Amino acid sequence: MTGTARKALLTLGLLALTGTSALAQTQQQTPPVACGGDLATFLEGVKAEAVAKGIPADVADRALAGAAVDQKVLSRDRAQGVFKQTFTEFSKRTVSKARLDIGAQKIREYADVFARAESEFGVPAPVITAFWAMETDFGAVQGDFNTRNALVTLAHDCRRPEMFRPQLLAAIEMVQHGDLDPATTTGAWAGEIGQVQMLPEDIIAYGVDGDGDGHINLKKSSPDAIxxxxxxxxxxxxxxxxxxxxxxxxxxxxxxxxxxxxxGMTAGDWFALGVAPRDGNTASSGLEASLVLPQGRKGVAFLTYPNFNIYLEWNQSFIYTTSAAYFATRLAGASPYQGGNPEPGLGDVEMKALQTRLQALGHDVGKIDGILGSGTRTALQKEQLKLGLPADGWATPELLSAL
Structure with a gap:
């Protein structure tokens, strides 16, 4: 496994979107990890590994005392939701006036902290605040799963132990630092903690004590989270x-x-073809840029720049990432997007039928899941070209009929 479990999970999602058997690739690249079997025996193995990493035995004992498998975590893991809403539907729901108002208020309230964030790390307040809003509604909804038990459950389960055993060990290290209470710390079902929902390995690697209390508490301290x-x-x-x-x-x-x-193209290349920024700002013409059309050429259009890649690293869903990036521009002063008049898309059954047809035509669209991911969009563009249609990668009933 490379990097943290968050990045490994994102790699799975990104590979799946491009039509690759991500789980198979991850398993080929990762040595076997102990999992399953008697829980007490499994926990003894975790303790031994923690002690080998330098964590005192009594800390490991305290961290794992009373640990249990949470069946609700397994249920969530087996039935992960996916984004099947359109960009318009999802962005209008998540980038609401109320959230924008609260976000602006938070930026004013923590102005000094945000100034430090930009000075030390180069990340402006709107980018951080949009994630803060999207992840937990500024800390209001952080998850109620016991974090230790969630990570024990996912590490013990043999579906993806190579991702979650390191997170469990990192959680034990957080107990050693006094930054996690194994009995009371709660978060998301997959082990993410706090107002910006980060995994234990990431908290240890990138945690900053923003309020100067000697601890990193992403649940209660907004300066720490920011x-x-x-x-x-x-x-x-x-x-x-x-x-x-x-x-x-x-x-x-x-x-x-x-x-x-x-x-392969710069923003200037797109400008030369008639693409025009709605805000009139062409100062970034020298930067590499992609033209993304979430709902085809008749809907909203965005140029995405290299910094958009960090959104894809944060979350693998194209709809989520585009909405989060748009949210950040609104907090930075941009006007609401003009949605245009996109052609009607496909429902779940029709999208699966389209993917099945594309697969029969020789395209690798990955899992037939009803999601218009990048693999399906790329296949669509190729078929649109063959049919002499505008190759914008948007799936319509007319296109399904033509295929």
Missing amino acids: LTAAKFIQSLGFKAGQPWIQEVSVPENLPWEKTGLQA
Whole structure:
């Protein structure tokens, strides 16, 4: 496994979106990890590994005392939800006026902390605040699963132990630091903790004591959460002073096959083809940029810049990441997007039928899941080109009929 479990989970999602057997690849790259069997024996093995890493035995005992498998965690893991809403539906629900107002208020309230975040890590307040809102509604909804038990459950389960055993060990280290109470600390079902929902390994690697109390408490301390998020975002490759996403208008004729999350063109190249920033700002013309059309060429359009990659690292869902990036631009002063008049898309059954047809035509769209992910969009663009249609990767009833 490379990096943290968060990054491993994101790798699974990104590979799945591109039509690759992610689980098989991860298993091929990762040595076997002890899992399953008698829980007490499993926990003794975890304790031994923790002690070998330098954690005192009494700390490991305290961290694991009373640990139990949580069947609700397993149920969530087996039935993970996926984004089947359109960008318009999801963004209008998540980027609400109430959230924008609260976000602006939080930026004013913690102005000094945000100034430090940008000074030390190069990440501006709107980027952090949008994640803060999207993840937990500014700390209001952090999850009620016992974190220790969630990680014990997922590490003991043999589905993905290579991802979660290191997180369990990191949680034990947090107990040693006094930053996690094994009996009372709660969070998300997959072990994420706090106002910005981070996993134990990430908290240890990037945690910042923002309020100076000697501890990193992402659940209760907003300064800790803000600065830790900033340091983590910096680690994902965020470049200070550069944009992340920009709404644009598009002409009727473009090389639509070049749209999507692919490299090779600059913003200036797109501008020369008639793509126009709605805010009139062309200062980033020299940066690499992709033209993304969440709902096809007749819907909203964005140029995404290299900093957009940090959103894809944070969450693998294209709809979530685009919404979070758009949210950050609104907090930075951008106007609401103009949604255009996108053509009707496909429902779940029709999308699965489309994916099945694309697969029969020789395209690797990955799992037939009803999601218009990047693998399906790429396959669609190829078929649209063959049919002489604008290759914008948007799935419509007419296209399904044509195929």
